[in-house]
Every structure is written in structure tokens, then in C-alpha cells.
Amino acid sequence: MFQTRLTQLFGMRLPVLGGGMMWLSDARYVAALARAGALGFVTPRSYDDPAAFRAAMRECREASDGRPFGVNITQSRRAEENRMVPEWIDIGLEEGARCFETVGPSPKELFDRIHAGGARVIHKCAFIPHALKAQDAGADAIALVGCEAGGHPGTNELPTFVLGALALERLRVPLALGGGIGTGRQIAAALAMGADAVLMGTRFLVCEEIWAHDDYKRHLAMQPAEASTLALQSTGHPWRVLDNATVRCTRAMEAKGASRYPDFGALSTGRLGRDSAYARGDWNTGLLSMGPSIGFADRIEPVDAVLRRLMDDAAAGAAHLRALAGASTSPTSHP
Numbered sequence: 001m002f003q004t005r006l007t008q009l010f011g012m013r014l015p016v017l018g019g020g021m022m023w024l025s026d027a028r029y030v031a032a033l034a035r036a037g038a039l040g041f042v043t044p045r046s047y048d049d050p051a052a053f054r055a056a057m058r059e060c061r062e063a064s065d066g067r068p069f070g071v072n073i074t075q076s077r078r079a080e081e082n083r084m085v086p087e088w089i090d091i092g093l094e095e096g097a098r099c100f101e102t103v104g105p106s107p108k109e110l111f112d113r114i115h116a117g118g119a120r121v122i123h124k125c126a127f128i129p130h131a132l133k134a135q136d137a138g139a140d141a142i143a144l145v146g147c148e149a150g151g152h153p154g155t156n157e158l159p160t161f162v163l164g165a166l167a168l169e170r171l172r173v174p175l176a177l178g179g180g181i182g183t184g185r186q187i188a189a190a191l192a193m194g195a196d197a198v199l200m201g202t203r204f205l206v207c208e209e210i211w212a213h214d215d216y217k218r219h220l221a222m223q224p225a226e227a228s229t230l231a232l233q234s235t236g237h238p239w240r241v242l243d244n245a246t247v248r249c250t251r252a253m254e255a256k257g258a259s260r261y262p263d264f265g266a267l268s269t270g271r272l273g274r275d276s277a278y279a280r281g282d283w284n285t286g287l288l289s290m291g292p293s294i295g296f297a298d299r300i301e302p303v304d305a306v307l308r309r310l311m312d313d314a315a316a317g318a319a320h321l322r323a324l325a326g327a328s329t330s331p332t333s334h335p
């Protein structure tokens with residue numbers, strides 16, 4: 001069901017990508033996505049050194065039952081933080097990754113290096129001009145994320161479905177749509193519109209295979225969509241997160257003039273959230289990437305169970321559309 005250009009390109013069973021999630025997209029979670037028929041991306045930045053990343057890739061390959069898995073290459077705005085990118089790509093290729101999710105600049109050399117190793121690349125961005133540039137530079141596919149996306153959606157203010165509809169008029173390569181997607185009916189809608197897959201992050205945060213503390217996941221499972229908010233807007237690089245005490249603290253600092261990431265000290269680092277919320281369940285501490293699709297996550301359960309329900313709902317959405325189309329063309333329905 002739902003075979004698309006992207007399921008063919010990446011060899012996954014379902015038109016669902018689990019976008020890379022800093023600290024959380026480890027071997028266990030990415031392999032669980034792979035076994036369930038989706039495609040996930042290990043985040044090398046989450047590891048202390050290349051050896052630890054390589055070990056995670058090996059573990060992922062062993063646990064993936066021969067299904068495809070990928071690597072997320074998130075490039076920083078600061079060039080000095082991208083020194084490791086070539087090595088991460090090489091390790092990923094050597095350890096069996098055949099799909100890369102790239103974010104940030106999209107020079108031809110980046111895609112050439114991945115292609116030379118026999119892998120494919122989907123470039124993720126939030127603006128159509130960036131998507132077109134990446135397409136021209138050789139990206140095999142594009143993932144576009146709307147302003148609803150958890151994490152760093154950039155300064156784009158267009159919602160996922162507006163962005164997607166506009167992009168589909170201009171892109172040649174397959175498109176995955178992300179941001180705010182957390183139900184099967186949304187998946188059906190994205191495919192009906194012409195997208196080749198969806199890309200999701202937030203909806204999977206409460207999965208059993210996500211290593212974060214159960215207290216944190218239980219808290220997330222109770223949150224409505226409105227619990228997602230934009231932090232650090234004064235910096236020009238907003239961060240879509242869980243509304244909590246740290247967000248309120250950064251807003252108080254902004255009211256007093258803070259406007260650059262360093263102005264917020266440790267509060268603006270991902271490590272604070274990792275050590276407090278993920279490791280200890282203290283959901284009030286740290287800026288914790290999360291979008292409004294958290295409103296669709298109501299229990300902790302395995303990745304496989306979430307995906308099965310999503311795809312059943314997507315099938316129901318597709319059947320609904322078929323029935324509507326049939327009804328409107330049936331000669332008996334309009335006497």
C-alpha cells in the first residue's frame with residue numbers, strides 16, 4: 001500500500017521518514033523504525049566521538065533486519081562545527097547507511113560524496129528556494145518542513161500544507177512533507193496532495209524505543225498541541241519546543257535585552273535538556289524540541305504500534321477520498 005517515488009528510492013515499506021532527532025535518534029530507535037517499515041536517521045552529533053558513532057551504526061545495522069536505515073547530517077551555521085561532516089558521511093557509508101538526511105548548506109560536493117559511496121540523499125529545508133538549490137546541486141529528494149515542525153524550523157512562517165502545495169508546483173524530485181504531522185489522515189492528505197512521503201519527529205517522542213526518561217514521555221503524552229511554543233525568537237533562529245520553565249526564563253531574559261544565543265548561557269544548549277529532561281525526567285528544565293503534533297501522542301508504546309495505527313488511519317483516509325470521488329462521478333448519486 002502507498003508505494004511512492006520515495007519508498008522506491010529509499011527501499012522502505014511505508015512512506016514515512018523519522019527525521020533525525022538530536023540525542024534521541026540512536027541505534028535502537030532508528031532500527032525500530034526500520035523494522036516497522038519506515039526510515040530513520042542516526043544523528044552523529046549525539047555521540048562523543050567518531051568511534052562511538054561507528055559503534056552505534058553497527059548496532060543499528062545488526063538490529064535493522066536488513067531494512068534500510070540512514071544518517072542525519074545537520075550542518076551548523078558555524079563552519080568550524082562542520083569539520084566532522086566528511087568523516088560522519090564516510091563512517092555512515094562504511095557501516096551500511098544508504099540514505100542520508102542533510103540539513104543546512106547544500107553544496108554539490110556534499111551530495112557528490114554521498115553518491116560516490118552508493119547512497120541517496122534527501123535534503124531537508126524550510127524554504128522553497130533552498131529546496132530548488134539543493135535539487136540543482138544533486139539532492140535525490142527534498143524534505144520540506146513547515147513552521148509547525150519541532151526543533152529548528154528556521155524563520156519560515158508558512159505552514160506545512162501551504163509550503164507543500166507551493167513546492168509541488170516547482171520541484172522535480174520526490175518530496176517528503178513534515179511539520180505537525182501526527183495522524184494517518186494527515187499522511188493520506190499529504191499523499192493525496194502529491195507528496196511522496198511524510199517526515200515526522202514529535203509524534204515518535206513518546207515511543208518505547210526512545211531512551212528518554214519515562215516521566216518525560218508520560219508528561220509529553222498528556223500535552224495538548226498548544227504546549228508547543230517558539231523560544232529564542234529574538235535571536236532570529238527560533239526553536240520550537242515544549243512550553244516550560246526554561247522557556248519562561250529565556251523570555252524574561254529577552255525582555256531585558258538578550259538576543260544572541262550566547263546571551264542565554266547554558267539555557268540555550270541542547271545538553272541541558274538532555275541531562276535534565278531526557279536523562280532524569282525533569283521536563284521543566286532545558287529547551288526541549290517538540291511541535292504541536294504532540295497533541296496526537298497519548299500513550300507510550302512501541303514504534304511498530306504507532307506506525308500500524310497511523311497506516312490503518314491513512315488507509316481509512318484514502319478510502320474516504322475514493323468513496324467521495326466515486327460518489328461524485330456515480331450516475332446514481334445525482335438523480
Ligand SMILES: Cc1cc2nc3c(=O)[nH]c(=O)nc-3n(C[C@H](O)[C@H](O)[C@H](O)COP(=O)(O)O)c2cc1C
Binds near residue numbers: 023072201203
Ligand atoms: C526532539 C527533536 C530533536 C530534533 N533534532 C533534530 C536534529 O538534530 N537535526 C535535524 O535535522 N532535525 C531535528 N529535528 C527535526 C526533525 O527531524 C523533524 O524535521 C521534525 O520533527 C518534523 O516536525 P514534527 O516534529 O512536527 O513532526 C528534531 C525534532 C525533535 C522533535
